[in-house]
Amino acid sequence: MLLDFLYPKPKVCPLCLKPMPKREFCQPCREFLNKARPVCQVCGRFLPTDYGICSDCRKKNFSFIKASGLLPYTGPVRQTMVFFKYKNKRYVWDELYDLLAWHCREKLGTKFDFVVPVPLHPRKFKERGYNQAEILAKNLAHRLQLPVKSNFLVKVRETPAQVQLGFKQRRKNLRESFYVTGRVTGREKVLLVDDVFTTGATAEECTHSLLLAGIAEVYVLTMATAVKK
Ligand SMILES: [Zn+2]
Numbered sequence: 001m002l003l004d005f006l007y008p009k010p011k012v013c014p015l016c017l018k019p020m021p022k023r024e025f026c027q028p029c030r031e032f033l034n035k036a037r038p039v040c041q042v043c044g045r046f047l048p049t050d051y052g053i054c055s056d057c058r059k060k061n062f063s064f065i066k067a068s069g070l071l072p073y074t075g076p077v078r079q080t081m082v083f084f085k086y087k088n089k090r091y092v093w094d095e096l097y098d099l100l101a102w103h104c105r106e107k108l109g110t111k112f113d114f115v116v117p118v119p120l121h122p123r124k125f126k127e128r129g130y131n132q133a134e135i136l137a138k139n140l141a142h143r144l145q146l147p148v149k150s151n152f153l154v155k156v157r158e159t160p161a162q163v164q165l166g167f168k169q170r171r172k173n174l175r176e177s178f179y180v181t182g183r184v185t186g187r188e189k190v191l192l193v194d195d196v197f198t199t200g201a202t203a204e205e206c207t208h209s210l211l212l213a214g215i216a217e218v219y220v221l222t223m224a225t226a227v228k229k
């Protein structure tokens, strides 16, 4: 591609960023990607052992139907997330989009009316210059031949950083910060896309807003998902 020529991507493993003869996954990362791991059947978080449904989902904390993430949010994934999200290296996950689309087909299916990225507040968008969730949503939707509605859900209230907070405080923080702008018939099945699923508070708050607006069903797909302790 012309863009690759103009802005050559570094010859590194796209996941751990180790130098490679060409841009390809190194052997340990290949194994990391192929490894089978137990996950919660509802929220998709990775589990230390296969006990089916996590404690949060047993308490029915979430109102989406099902969430799933391609990668565990650990080691090399956390590292590339920083590049993708904060350092304007929007290409870092280019090599993972085919896998993400495959993962979606396997775990959530493809029968969605449209794809909705988790929005950024306009001020943050201006600061960063892009919304990482929108980049994921577009790359995924293109492969699944689904429409993307980038401004269907908007963030209307700025919220403090939540890295140190648990699920309950995060939900409190996020309350009424998302707003649906599009028209809804009441039958829509929506795929919500974000970069990472940690406590699930953001996914849950977005789902809450979508359901309140009349969306029938929400599914959640992320590139990375936390490992449940
Ligand atoms: Zn690697």
Ligand SMILES: [Zn+2]
Residues within 6 Å of the ligand: 040, 041, 042, 043, 044, 045, 053, 054, 055, 056, 057, 058
């Ligand atoms: Zn769960």
